[in-house]
Amino acid sequence: MTSIIQKVPIAAIATPIGEGGIAVIRVSGKDAISIVDQAFEGKPLVEQPTHTVHFGKIVDKKGLPVDEVLISIFRSPKSYTGEETVEISCHGGVLVTQKVLETILALGVKSAEAGEFTQRAFLNGKLDLDQAEAVADIIHAKSIKAVDAAHQQLEGRLGDHVKKFRQQIIDATAMIELELDFIEEDVEFANKEQLRQLLQDVDSEISALLETYETGRIVKDGVKTVLIGRPNAGKSTLLNTLVGSDRAIVTDIAGTTRDTIDADWNYDGLLFKLIDTAGLRETLDVVEAEGVKRSQKAFEQADLVVYLKDLSHPFTDDERKEIADFQKRAGETPFILVGTKKDQEIDEEWRTEFDLKISAIDGEKIKELKQLLKDRALENKHYDASSLLVTSTRHRDALQKTQSHIQAALNGLDLGMTGDFLSIDLRAALNELGTVTGEITNEHILDSIFSRFCIGK
Template sequence: MNDTKKNNSIIQKSAIAAIATPVGEGGIAVIRVSGKDAISLVNKAFQGRDLTSLDSHTVHFGKIIDKNKLPVDEVLVTLFHSPRSYTGEETVEISCHGGVLVTQKVLETILSLGVKAAEAGEFTQRAFLNGKLDLDQAEAVADIIHAKSIKAVDAAHQQLEGKLGDYVRTFRQQIIDATAMIELELDFIEEDVEFANKEQLQKLLEDVDAELTNLLDTYETGRLVKDGVKTVLIGRPNAGKSTLLNTLVGSDRAIVTEIAGTTRDTIDVDWNFDGLLFKLIDTAGLRETEDLVEAEGVKRSQKAFEQADLVIYLKDLSQAFTEDERKEIAAFQKRAGETPFILIGTKADIEADREWRTEFDLKISAVEEENIKALKTLLKNRALENKHYDASSLLVTSSRHRDALQKTKEHIQAALTGLENGLTGDFLSIDLRAALNELGTVTGEITNEHILDSIFSRFCIGK
């Protein structure tokens, strides 16, 4: 691994360009150009003031002209001098009229000047390499772009503001100090001089271990906030699964008929409630069937159940409970384990007049929208039950960060075990340095090309 962060030194790579806004019909489109001589290169195709003589953070009206001096479009050009730009390099942002053809023509004109087409995430990667962003902040940029809920945006903004990086750096510095004391002691081993107080070192490592545990405990909540709550609707045919899905999302996304077995495959729909994303999965009705297509749908329903973050079992209240159905519900509850399981009675508007031995979490009518509001609140509460979360919560949302923090914790615990067993400083130092490397991969103090390629491949071309 190599330390790829650059301090106080801006690298001006060859100029790159890309469309930075969604391609399509719109009022304005933005084309970003960044890199060595970006301003002077754009100036060759700009009809207006001399861009090379103008101040940073200024906007100028003019025209982009092609190699034959013919106008391509009227534009506004915004200048950012190095290092006061997103990438740290010379940067130009060209605002032209929105539209697929005109935007592409402006980009082609810029590329014809010797500017290279940007790769996915290349602007943000350059920002990281030039020290404008930590690696965790760069990842947060992608998370904001791909966020599908307000809570996911909030979590990404916290990371973009550097809160995770600051938190990680605090106890990384503690480990650095401890390692320095141990290794300094090794230099004076012949003089039998001790620089590291073993009790203080143990206390420090125990504190770091506890902080890592607290941070890792936020991952499950962070995953749900970022990726959404995979919510599976299961039950017997005609229990009202598709009707409930349509009611929650406010549109007819699933086909609803009185014919049992209408849903043959799982249907996935994104639904937001109170800032949290739910990935609703309507499944085929659970029953024995000789229909090969329906049987495959039931098989997929079982698989969706196994991967769920939240399970909703729907029971048709207009139909009597059978003993098989009671056993089925009990079996699903047991199989759900720690996954929240909600038992909902449906068709409450036509509920038969009978005593139920089973305790329902809620009885609803999707058609009449009876108790639907209460159901929505119940879903959110159960999805986040036993998970501390508020708008100010620092969450680990990335599996990469989770893995690095888990490995750090393992090295810290190994060092604690070694300390208790009386291992010498040279052995303790091995685990502490390994812990430092793992923590460094979170913020980017330590990284490699493989990690960077994996991270920035998630980005869109213009970011």
């Protein structure tokens, strides 16, 4: 069992600052219970069992009441951090919450840094590093699917895969190094075909996991959806319709939108980051020209492109060329051609196949458009609620480096390299995998990871 490291106690407000029914101040570390007991008027906390709640008052050093509170006690090692932990539930006003915290800090407790509670949980062996990262992902999640993906990681599913890979590579390394121990006797213990098959299996399984990254990135960060088209094509109107509020200004004046406008929209558990762009046209207006330039940049970074064509105006040759050009430049990025203002559609032979014709004003085909956006965003991604996804760039990079070392070892086998050279690559692969779960880490990585957390978590 991992030994618990009792550290200098820390404290922080663990709930959002503001007015509310209650606020929670978390205290964790060596002698946390006895320290809080000094400011508690009620049952002696040091005499109470773990996982119990007690009513009383927090009082300052002069014995004056600060607030009525409920105190929850968690004794080591059965707490979130693995240390002695106390959670103080007080009234949720800004001033009273701060006063309770200041009273605890005055007893010699240190103010917690961002993510320090979860960092202690990791250092005390309560969480693997990938699980600790999942805590931050749950807090910052902006869609149900992002929460689901983070929960899977928090449950240890990614860590289980990584530990399996590590064990397979350890087995392979052991086969090689046993042979090295008897190299002077010219005895071969390693079954080369068995070793090759083992490494090929690991290589294939890592490939399958890496293939989930693009889906994982979209589920976690949202689908960057760019609305492009000519001025007055209905881009701002559509954005407002999807979001359900007047996020973008809508007028009949061409060039109203002069910069990209972003808005988050959730549909069926998936986050879409909608980007309304300036109308595409040649202009002498310096500000509008900069907006068009930014529209082009947004297009290049998009996960999903929606080109809007105003059906109340006939097609021009320039528009047809422009659409064809955008479709070609989109490459593998899903591209949707939508006809807008269907309620004002002119009688014309369009000679162009629209994915959908809508009227944002009347709401016609908007429901169908929403489903189409989701379908196209996830096409070829084979996502379902039970899918294990790689959502972190750090994890992806570590897995890619691991795979590179595995493939180098396989190449070495084919070239007849000796076991000492193969062992170098396999140990490097083990090192990379260890950075995912935290078996191998350094202060720089930890600082980078836990800086994403809010104070109090």
